[in-house]
Amino acid sequence: MTNEPVNKDIKAIDAKPEVLFERRGNMGLITLNRPKALNALSLAMVRELLATLRAWCDDPTVLAVAIRGTNKAGRPGTAESLFGGFCAGGDIRFFHQAALAGGAELAALDEFFTDEYTLDHLIHSYPKPFMAFMDGVVMGGGMGMGQGASVRIVTERTKMAMPETAIGLFPDVGGGYFLSRCPGHVGEYLALTGAVIGADEALAYGLADVKVAAARLPALWESLATRAFDSSAAVEQWIATELISESDRTACATGTIDAYFSLLRVKHIVDALEASTDRWALRTAAALRKRSPLMLHVTLEQIRRARTMTLADDLRMERTLVHHCFHLRPGERSETVEGIRALVVDKDYTPKWSPARIEGVTAAMSAAFFESPWLDGEHPLRNL
Template sequence: MKHGDWGLDVVTEVSGGVGYITLNRPKALNALSLGMVRSLTTILLAWKDDSSIHAVAIRGSNKEGPFGGFCAGGDIRFFHAAALAGDPALEDFFTEEYALNHLIHTYPKPYLAFMDGIVMGGGMGISQGASHRFVTLRTKMAMPETNIGLFPDVGGGYFLSRCPGSTGEWLALTGEVIGADAAIAVRLADYVLDAGRLQEAWDALAGVDWESAGSLDAWIATFSIAARADSMVARDQIDAYFSLADVQSIVGALEADRSEWAQHTAATLRKRSPLMLHVVLEQVRRARTMSLAEDLRMERDMVRHCFVTRHLDRAGARSETVEGIRALAVDKDHQPQWNPARIEDVTTAMVAPFFDSPWPTNAHPLRTLF
């Protein structure tokens, strides 16, 4: 086995025809930096054309060692600082991250994502396109972007809109954290692995005969455990409420339902950015009829508007996203000053321009994706 440099944020090893990737920034919960995005892209492109590499496996390390934490998302502190400084690296980050997401979804070789521990935001972007998505009973999965005045990007419109019923809208709007069983139920994971045998499973991949589908199936059978089928709490309510026409209708129906689940869900939505709730509902519903490349181009347009919302004359510290990150991760006062402050005060004129591209088609930064 060729061992990589464990001083790096992205460590690679090669054994038995498997290219192994370990995200190694545990103090930041493996949050993706621009350097990590570039490293992953370079590695995957090289292995894509290397006939000696038959499959790719990716995991995240935690402070105690390998596994235990996959990836908590993009580096939102960097987003905050770059937005305030007008740093063009912010634009590069999203363009290159979304191109990486597309590369993973379209990768021609088996790509196995070990989604142990926290899997959120950008961590979903580098795992949802995997051919094999493994979770454990320690998995904490979410797309929590409305909590910071953003939207579920990294292809979130594409993969959330393809969850059964209205579960995608529920996950996108609330940012609810789900475990392994619910992840299987909403089709955001394929198998549950035994968390106590992850290292053994990881090492055993080097013994898989990649020319034989049966060999990988046998590996999965050896290390997987059953998911509980009845894992989705309030599934009927989710489908009933989150299929309604607009955010006001969803919240109104939840608030009228006196059940504990409905009241909790309504209270959660009331804490999120009212503007971005409306944008996100539109995003998920548009994405349902889009290809992945179309969705990523739309999300690239949207993220530009999040940091530079020209139609609302807002940018920098006044942008919804910068304010949300400030409240959650910088000042940590958890008191974001959303604008508008109420769901009922958001207008169509505020939402629609998020879906207008700042670029002509032939100059779009993701124009080459298909």
């Protein structure tokens, strides 16, 4: 943790701390500082974020919070290195290692998800203005934090996605909640395919609030840190005047997506896409054929259940789902372990999914993921 001002902390941006916390004026400022890993979240980072944000909740001198990520492409020691990459998600190499090791490491993995989902819930319900500078890569756990912010800032460099089905996982960290609230059936589309979208689509789909030129970010951050605010309401007024008033939401046409992703079953969706002569439909079908067939079924059910859930109930459901991702089929048998192995560890890009095809997944296989492993009153997120 550091209390040094931003212009001084630039010199230390490659130092050991994976999260930099600052107090400047009446702002609490957070910089994710793990650029070589695209600011992927570790258990230690999640716990530091939780502890600090809880402390700032109760600190009357902190009127608002802002979070950003560092950029491995930027030259160390420059303002540009402080933007350009928000957060690529959780540390999936740790997921793979812990799941195979079992014992204490697997227990730490369980703790990671409990703490991460608790952090996401805290950000969504934060009692003070919370600004997320969602520049560059914003995926997985980065979406979990960013979507909870009261002001979600994107740029022309934003690459936003929930790509979990590609590694045999599902869009967690509240993904069921915020994706299911996209217009039409865009949520099912983004969740199943893991499609990467830019700033304009994020605005249109309700996943961002304002688009700002990336070149403006350093000055905007500095303005927040140096401006004299006398209340959280004053910060909100400044945001409304300086940021939100400039935002231009593009029209959102979802007809093509809805025609396919409103269908009842995964097989119905894929069959309809493959029967089309449209190039987008055929590319989308090909992408789905590469995803974990089992987790496609789990994900579709997750999104549709979450549409009528509160955030807390959705996170509790997702905590059950992620438990089963590593415990229902332990070790190498886990779809998630196999997906990470193929795409990140061995990089052979040929995951051996089980079942291998969408047509091989039964309703019972998917339903097992939604059965709670905990007795009533024992769920790790029961207090949300």
